[in-house]
Amino acid sequence: MTARGQDMILGLLFAGLGLAAAWQATGYRGASGTYPQVLGLSLAGLGLLLALKSLWRGARVPRPLVDHPGRVAVTVAIGAGYLALVPVLGFYAASALVAVVLPVALGFRRPLYTLLAAAGFMAVVWLVFTGLLAKPLPTGFWSGW
Amino acid sequence: MKTLMLGAAALVLGTTVAQADYPERPIEITVPAPAGGGTDTSARMLATLLEGELGTSIAILNAAGGGGSVGVTQFMQARNDGYSLLATWNSPITTVPQMQPTAYAPDSFVPVASTSQTAYTLCVAPAFPAETGEEFLAELAANPGRYTYGNDGIGGTMQLAAERIFQARGIETIAVPFGGAGETLQNFLGGHVDIYGGSISPVLPYAQSGEAKCLIVTSAAAVPALPQASGLEALGLGDKETLLWRMVLAPAGTDQAIVDRLIAALETTVNSPQYTEFLAGVGEVPNVVTGPALGERLQGEFDALAEVAQSLGLAQ
Amino acid sequence: MDLLTQIAGSVFSLGSVAAMLGASLLGVLIGALPGLNPVMAIALLLPLTYSMEPLIALGMVAGIYNGSMYGGAIPAILMRIPGTPAAIATTFDGFPMTQRGEAARALKIACWSSAIGGTASALALMTMGPLLARATLHFGPAEYFWIAMFGMASIGVLVGDDALKGLMAAVLGLLLGTVGLDNLSGIPRYTFGEPWLLGGLDLVVILVGLYALPPVIALAEQADLKGLSAAALKLGRARLGWAEIRGLIPTWLRSSFIGIGVGILPGAGGNIAAFLSYSAAKSASPDPDSFGKGNPQGVAAAECGNNADNAASMIPALALGIPGNVVAALVLGALLIHGLQPGPQLFHQNPALVGGFMAQMLITSLLILLVGGAAATRVFAQVQRLPGVLMVPMILVLMAVGVYVINGRVVDLWVMFAAGLAGYVLEKLAFPLAPVVLGLILGPMAEQSVRRALLISRGDATELLTRPISAVIAVATLALILWPILRAWQRRRHGAKAP
Numbered sequence: 001m002t003a004r005g006q007d008m009i010l011g012l013l014f015a016g017l018g019l020a021a022a023w024q025a026t027g028y029r030g031a032s033g034t035y036p037q038v039l040g041l042s043l044a045g046l047g048l049l050l051a052l053k054s055l056w057r058g059a060r061v062p063r064p065l066v067d068h069p070g071r072v073a074v075t076v077a078i079g080a081g082y083l084a085l086v087p088v089l090g091f092y093a094a095s096a097l098v099a100v101v102l103p104v105a106l107g108f109r110r111p112l113y114t115l116l117a118a119a120g121f122m123a124v125v126w127l128v129f130t131g132l133l134a135k136p137l138p139t140g141f142w143s144g145w
Numbered sequence: 146m147k148t149l150m151l152g153a154a155a156l157v158l159g160t161t162v163a164q165a166d167y168p169e170r171p172i173e174i175t176v177p178a179p180a181g182g183g184t185d186t187s188a189r190m191l192a193t194l195l196e197g198e199l200g201t202s203i204a205i206l207n208a209a210g211g212g213g214s215v216g217v218t219q220f221m222q223a224r225n226d227g228y229s230l231l232a233t234w235n236s237p238i239t240t241v242p243q244m245q246p247t248a249y250a251p252d253s254f255v256p257v258a259s260t261s262q263t264a265y266t267l268c269v270a271p272a273f274p275a276e277t278g279e280e281f282l283a284e285l286a287a288n289p290g291r292y293t294y295g296n297d298g299i300g301g302t303m304q305l306a307a308e309r310i311f312q313a314r315g316i317e318t319i320a321v322p323f324g325g326a327g328e329t330l331q332n333f334l335g336g337h338v339d340i341y342g343g344s345i346s347p348v349l350p351y352a353q354s355g356e357a358k359c360l361i362v363t364s365a366a367a368v369p370a371l372p373q374a375s376g377l378e379a380l381g382l383g384d385k386e387t388l389l390w391r392m393v394l395a396p397a398g399t400d401q402a403i404v405d406r407l408i409a410a411l412e413t414t415v416n417s418p419q420y421t422e423f424l425a426g427v428g429e430v431p432n433v434v435t436g437p438a439l440g441e442r443l444q445g446e447f448d449a450l451a452e453v454a455q456s457l458g459l460a461q
Numbered sequence: 462m463d464l465l466t467q468i469a470g471s472v473f474s475l476g477s478v479a480a481m482l483g484a485s486l487l488g489v490l491i492g493a494l495p496g497l498n499p500v501m502a503i504a505l506l507l508p509l510t511y512s513m514e515p516l517i518a519l520g521m522v523a524g525i526y527n528g529s530m531y532g533g534a535i536p537a538i539l540m541r542i543p544g545t546p547a548a549i550a551t552t553f554d555g556f557p558m559t560q561r562g563e564a565a566r567a568l569k570i571a572c573w574s575s576a577i578g579g580t581a582s583a584l585a586l587m588t589m590g591p592l593l594a595r596a597t598l599h600f601g602p603a604e605y606f607w608i609a610m611f612g613m614a615s616i617g618v619l620v621g622d623d624a625l626k627g628l629m630a631a632v633l634g635l636l637l638g639t640v641g642l643d644n645l646s647g648i649p650r651y652t653f654g655e656p657w658l659l660g661g662l663d664l665v666v667i668l669v670g671l672y673a674l675p676p677v678i679a680l681a682e683q684a685d686l687k688g689l690s691a692a693a694l695k696l697g698r699a700r701l702g703w704a705e706i707r708g709l710i711p712t713w714l715r716s717s718f719i720g721i722g723v724g725i726l727p728g729a730g731g732n733i734a735a736f737l738s739y740s741a742a743k744s745a746s747p748d749p750d751s752f753g754k755g756n757p758q759g760v761a762a763a764e765c766g767n768n769a770d771n772a773a774s775m776i777p778a779l780a781l782g783i784p785g786n787v788v789a790a791l792v793l794g795a796l797l798i799h800g801l802q803p804g805p806q807l808f809h810q811n812p813a814l815v816g817g818f819m820a821q822m823l824i825t826s827l828l829i830l831l832v833g834g835a836a837a838t839r840v841f842a843q844v845q846r847l848p849g850v851l852m853v854p855m856i857l858v859l860m861a862v863g864v865y866v867i868n869g870r871v872v873d874l875w876v877m878f879a880a881g882l883a884g885y886v887l888e889k890l891a892f893p894l895a896p897v898v899l900g901l902i903l904g905p906m907a908e909q910s911v912r913r914a915l916l917i918s919r920g921d922a923t924e925l926l927t928r929p930i931s932a933v934i935a936v937a938t939l940a941l942i943l944w945p946i947l948r949a950w951q952r953r954r955h956g957a958k959a960p
């Protein structure tokens with residue numbers, strides 16, 4: 001898509017967001033509502049302005065959102081999967097898993113190196129957060145044992 | 146849904162474990178206030194002493210925000226195995242639910258024990274035309290809408306404490322909410338607000354040096370550290386007492402044997418010389434109310450403050 | 462004289478020195494891990510020192526505080542991840558320097574700037590503490606409002622090429638800043654019934670996502686399988702020449718001044734100090750366009766500014782008993798536990814203790830040179846030698862653990878992830894992120910201060926301008942807005958004259 005098209009969509013998106021925020025803020029009493037209303041309307045106005053400006057004289061040059069769509073998709077999907085697994089598997093199990101799986105998914109083919117790096121890294125994280133700081137981390141279903 | 150089921154499974158597993166050896170692993174205490182504040186400092190001091198008493202390590206988890214409701218709400222998800230406790234002051238339990246929808250009520254917890262209490266105070270600059278609590282209220286009543294008072298936040302216990310007194314005397318003042326007693330003190334010392342409203346300990350050195358005239362405390366009795374301040378009993382407002390007090394609560398369904406163990410440990414710790422000495426330094430006194438009596442105290446305060454919030458138009 | 466020897470004796474005792482040294486190292490580490498912050502570390506470690514001498518506890522606080530403020534610069538420079546919120550401005554020029562292969566030089570400059578800012582701040586604390594503390598009392602809500610406005614005006618310097626998008630970013634940040642319980646009315650705004658939103662959007666959670674996730678995705682896109690060689694890192698030979706130091710002196714002076722000024726004001730933190738120092742350096746530069754593209758002055762300004770905030774932020778706490786930030790509150794809490802009553806009499810009743818703590822703030826600032834330089838270049842930078850694809854999950858894990866431990870909430874992980882994805886797309890659309898952050902930081906301060914000021918003045922808005930200090934800051938704000946416009950206009954005129 002061209003920069004012009006992107007900026008138009010971005011402008012309209014923010015205009016919508018601003019209007020929604022302003023509309024939501026009408027429900028807040030007194031000065032608590034005025035301030036977000038002003039902000040919401042400003043955002044809507046600026047968004048529209050951006051959309052119009054791009055329509056008028058936006059650069060019709062392509063501007064790719066991602067350089068390598070495949071790798072971005074893999075990273076985002078595995079990243080989201082990791083966050084979803086943290087409360088289920090527990091922090092350490094899920095983290096160890098992502099540290100091994102993600103490099104492989106991105107095309108890294110040195111299993112021993114990957115495993116060693118992941119193990120070393122997890123050891124450091126464990127030392128700092130559990131050993132030194134004693135911070136409680138999600139334990140997942142292991143805690144029942 | 147899955148997490149819910151897992152949580153339920155863990156719950157069942159947790160309660161079947163024998164309580165005889167309690168505690169056998171570290172305890173986590175949630176403090177619904179930022180690190181460094183009054184509630185946090187007293188909880189940390191308590192935790193260090195409790196560690197020796199219970200023979201286990203205790204971690205403090207600060208979860209501040211929403212006048213304490215954020216941390217308490219989070220604590221609602223804690224497991225009732227005795228290893229998750231809440232150390233809070235009264236406001237998040239008895240005051241905040243009046244103003245905001247909360248996922249908890251005063252009876253959502255197992256009351257363990259209250260630990261200490263103190264009053265709020267109202268102070269003015271040395272030049273203020275009043276020398277006693279009675280003169281102070283008369284001056285405020287004679288000049289409706291003239292004076293500003295700083296407080297700990299809108300709808301906070303401190304504001305309600307002051308408004309209960311003002312309402313009883315038909316006084317009209319302008320409430321200016323700040324982020325906490327420290328900020329109120331700064332604005333009071335700088336002359337930006339006329340009246341300091343907040344806990345005693347930050348303003349105490351200024352009362353002693355004469356830079357602040359503390360004329361009222363919100364407890365029924367007077368406070369020895371502030372000789373010029375009248376207690377509410379002396380002003381004929383004894384039933385309008387509002388205190389700042391701290392307590393330890395456990396999640397609903399916590400085993401009674403564990404609660405009893407905790408009560409015993411807290412009674413010893415709170416009354417230990419180290420803790421009472423620490424409390425004296427911050428202008429608080431030890432106060433241990435345990436078990437069901439503590440539950441009644443919470444409910445009673447909740448009902449009294451509901452009345453004030455209603456009449457101030459603050460209630461949700 | 463007697464007092465001085467007493468202070469020297471206790472500060473250079475074995476326990477105190479060990480506490481300062483160990484805590485400085487730990488501080489650098491904590492600052493370098495995104496999500497971990499000095500407040501958390503100090504809150505966790507202080508109770509362990511309750512039974513020890515007060516100066517051991519305070520030496521530890523000083524070390525962690527100063528060390529972490531520098532530590533935040535390490536991932537900011539190497540990976541564009543601000544280790545602490547105060548290190549955002551460090552990423553602007555620090556990361557481009559790394560991309561140019563000048564990571565070691567950037568780290569060295571950050572190290573020196575942190576030490577100098579911290580030292581200047583400690584000296585201010587020692588010489589003018591009580592005096593400055595009294596001055597802060599003149600700052601009421603109206604003055605705070607103008608300070609927030611002054612900070613917002615520096616957005617003009619940060620917006621980048623497209624002023625319209627910059628403004629939109631700022632308004633977006635302000636709007637995000639309104640989420641949560643409104644302190645002045647008790648009304649929850651944009652919380653959609655979710656209790657975890659009552660406390661507002663956590664700044665660190667948003668920051669970690671917004672600033673750390675986009676470079677992680679970029680790293681994955683490159684899919685680098687080999688890693689940098691030691692030679693490519695150019696770690697060995699990063700010496701600051703005299704010419705370079707001389708060039709940085711004006712920036713250091715300016716940033717120290719700004720950092721101290723912001724530091725003594727309760728409620729305004731190191732992140733604001735770093736932003737203001739950065740924008741001041743850019744405004745003063747003969748070549749403002751080079752900022753954001755790897756200008757060492759930008760790194761120096763930000764790092765000097767945020768460290769200069771540290772000791773100064775202790776001034777209202779030690780001199781008045783008013784904690785200006787959470788670290789100061791923790792220090793006051795520790796003093797209380799040691800049986801010392803904070804307040805104006807603390808200086809007179811315990812001069813050895815207060816003086817000792819001040820000396821520790823000074824010494825730990827200088828320790829940054831020793832600990833920071835070695836730790837940063839020898840250990841942390843080595844991470845860069847790992848293949849990029851291995852770093853991707855590791856940074857993700859660090860982000861997750863850092864964000865989780867702030868509030869102990871799983872939902873924060875998703876907030877972080879969403880902020881990160883939004884940040885990735887917005888950056889590709891040439892939408893500047895810095896104004897979003899600035900709006901998020903300064904918005905609540907501006908809104909609450911102006912509403913408090915209007916409560917006090919009974920709704921009379923002219924009082925915002927008629928108070929002397931307010932008026933001065935208001936004029937300075939106006940000047941800050943007009944300055945770039947004036948310079949651009951002047952340059953255009955000069956350009957027109959030239960053939």
